[in-house]
Amino acid sequence: MSALASQTINDPHVQLRRLYTSLLEEQNRFDEFKQLLALYPVSDAEEESDEAQGVRAKLNARINEWLCGHFDGLSAAQVTLWRSIVVEERINVALSPWKESNVY
Amino acid sequence: MNSIDALYAGFVSTLPAALLPLARSLPHALGLAPTEQASWSDVFSHPVTLEAPHLFAAAFPGAGPERVRSAILAHALSVIEAFGTDRIADGQVRVTTELTQLLVELRRGRDAILEELAPGLGDVARAADRETNEAILEENALLRRLGAATFEEYRRISLAKQAVGFPGSLALARSAGATELEQELVRRTLAGVWLGLQFEDDATDWEDDWRRGGGAWAVSLARRRLESVSDQRADERPTEPDLVRRRVHRMRVLHSMLRGARHQYRTAWRYARVLGATSLVRWAEQRMKHLDVVIPLEARHAGYVVRAMKLAPWAREVLT
Numbered sequence: 001m002s003a004l005a006s007q008t009i010n011d012p013h014v015q016l017r018r019l020y021t022s023l024l025e026e027q028n029r030f031d032e033f034k035q036l037l038a039l040y041p042v043s044d045a046e047e048e049s050d051e052a053q054g055v056r057a058k059l060n061a062r063i064n065e066w067l068c069g070h071f072d073g074l075s076a077a078q079v080t081l082w083r084s085i086v087v088e089e090r091i092n093v094a095l096s097p098w099k100e101s102n103v104y
Numbered sequence: 105m106n107s108i109d110a111l112y113a114g115f116v117s118t119l120p121a122a123l124l125p126l127a128r129s130l131p132h133a134l135g136l137a138p139t140e141q142a143s144w145s146d147v148f149s150h151p152v153t154l155e156a157p158h159l160f161a162a163a164f165p166g167a168g169p170e171r172v173r174s175a176i177l178a179h180a181l182s183v184i185e186a187f188g189t190d191r192i193a194d195g196q197v198r199v200t201t202e203l204t205q206l207l208v209e210l211r212r213g214r215d216a217i218l219e220e221l222a223p224g225l226g227d228v229a230r231a232a233d234r235e236t237n238e239a240i241l242e243e244n245a246l247l248r249r250l251g252a253a254t255f256e257e258y259r260r261i262s263l264a265k266q267a268v269g270f271p272g273s274l275a276l277a278r279s280a281g282a283t284e285l286e287q288e289l290v291r292r293t294l295a296g297v298w299l300g301l302q303f304e305d306d307a308t309d310w311e312d313d314w315r316r317g318g319g320a321w322a323v324s325l326a327r328r329r330l331e332s333v334s335d336q337r338a339d340e341r342p343t344e345p346d347l348v349r350r351r352v353h354r355m356r357v358l359h360s361m362l363r364g365a366r367h368q369y370r371t372a373w374r375y376a377r378v379l380g381a382t383s384l385v386r387w388a389e390q391r392m393k394h395l396d397v398v399i400p401l402e403a404r405h406a407g408y409v410v411r412a413m414k415l416a417p418w419a420r421e422v423l424t
């Protein structure tokens with residue numbers, strides 16, 4: 001593997017993009033990803049609980065399989081963000097893209 | 105202030121004092137925005153939705169800026185009123201005396217503007233209200249009973265639902281002395297615009313529509329397609345979400361809906377080009393370009409368009 005290819009694979013941004021693409025391309029993966037995120041306990045505590053660590057480890061292991069390795073793993077903060085968007089469907093923009101035309 | 109917000113604010117200033125608080129927070133009151141402060145320009149991502157006549161302005165330079173503004177306001181009031189009526193009809197919004205009065209004022213304001221722009225258009229707008237309401241009732245009845253639907257039925261009902269989206273732009277055209285042929289070109293352009301948006305939205309949001317319990321076009325279209333390939337009635341009406349999704353994906357209806365949207369945008373583009381409506385030409389080109397990327401992905405990965413919508417907030421946050 002060239003130095004450039006290795007650098008690209010280790011780039012966290014590239015890794016996240018690969019995860020994003022893999023979720024877009026496969027409904028089963030998307031569903032499993034959502035299920036595992038739903039299992040991740042939400043907490044205000046600064047320390048991630050043992051249970052949360054366990055769920056995150058399982059999630060990261062599955063992502064590693066989907067991406068055939070080369071994935072450093074999602075952090076607790078990243079899992080929380082994904083969870084809020086995919087499971088709770090909380091939209092982190094000022095306004096959501098409301099339906100354009102078919103309400104009337 | 106965005107032009108549509110300024111125009112709406114001008115209209116609101118003419119209302120009785122008792123209606124002002126509701127009128128000012130109407131996007132929120134109708135469940136279209138999360139805060140009372142949201143304005144109409146915050147609600148929709150496509151300018152054509154509330155400002156369609158503006159996108160025809162280049163085709164009718166004789167109309168002048170004042171009549172363009174009037175036509176935009178008439179169109180926006182028409183669309184806003186239709187949202188309100190629909191939200192009341194399907195129970196999403198509680199009817200109050202103020203809301204009922206405000207909807208009357210929206211219609212009155214719209215009709216007055218249209219009559220001034222082009223005598224007789226007020227009647228056209230009222231007929232359009234009825235056509236839209238009847239189409240919504242027909243759609244609700246069909247989708248709620250999970251009826252099988254052909255694409256022809258889908259197109260017919262969808263177009264009728266969009267009837268309120270025509271009078272404002274037609275009034276602009278007539279006020280500028282447009283010929284019958286030019287007015288027909290406006291109608292065909294708008295039919296492409298509204299159907300394109302409708303098909304695209306219905307494909308992208310079908311799971312949300314389904315979850316709300318009112319049925320979804322993707323499900324009814326899939327049911328009809330299943331009947332045609334199995335040569336028998338699809339009496340089985342799965343309600344379990346995964347089964348429904350699998351059927352929708354297997355029947356490739358989302359792909360067909362997106363292709364339908366692409367075709368409609370192409371139609372809008374073609375007629376807008378003949379008219380010289382340059383803003384609409386550019387808008388339709390952008391929609392086609394977007395779908396040229398999405399359609400092959402939906403063909404290869406069924407449900408892609410829905411998952412992309414669900415992950416869009418994350419992608420905006422993290423990948424851009």
